[in-house]
Amino acid sequence: MECPECGHDWTADRPLFTEDLVELMGREQLSQITDEAQRYQIFQVFRQRVFRRGYLPELAKQQYFDCFNALPHSEWYLGAIFGKEPSRRQMSQYKQHLATVGQRRGKSIAWIVEEFEKEFGVGSWQNAA
Numbered sequence: 001m002e003c004p005e006c007g008h009d010w011t012a013d014r015p016l017f018t019e020d021l022v023e024l025m026g027r028e029q030l031s032q033i034t035d036e037a038q039r040y041q042i043f044q045v046f047r048q049r050v051f052r053r054g055y056l057p058e059l060a061k062q063q064y065f066d067c068f069n070a071l072p073h074s075e076w077y078l079g080a081i082f083g084k085e086p087s088r089r090q091m092s093q094y095k096q097h098l099a100t101v102g103q104r105r106g107k108s109i110a111w112i113v114e115e116f117e118k119e120f121g122v123g124s125w126q127n128a129a
Contacts, residue, residue, distance in 0.1 A: 033068075040076050054097070079119070079120075
């Protein structure tokens with residue numbers, strides 16, 4: 001969009017998010033990506049989007065499988081949503097998210113702990129309590 005009076009280009013002011021680029025790629029295009037680093041980034045985007053939308057974390061794994069006909073590496077879960085140095089606030093936020101979506105789906109506390117520790121590491125549940 002351009003202002004008819006001053007010629008300012010409003011589209012240049014919008015930020016560009018990597019996650020939006022992933023959404024523009026079709027599943028066929030995604031499935032052809034073989035670079036592990038790119039696949040890892042795609043999995044991170046899936047995890048982050050699933051969290052933001054309030055869905056079960058397993059949906060990200062399913063989305064990845066649907067794209068690549070393979071499961072994500074187990075080490076890819078660690079820090080996929082909040083990065084390598086999450087804050088206490090982020091940990092608390094994720095704990096609440098898991099409790100909420102877990103309760104809706106009848107998940108056990110063991111499931112909540114397991115999903116929490118996938119993101120923050122083994123033993124993180126006890127440290128966050």
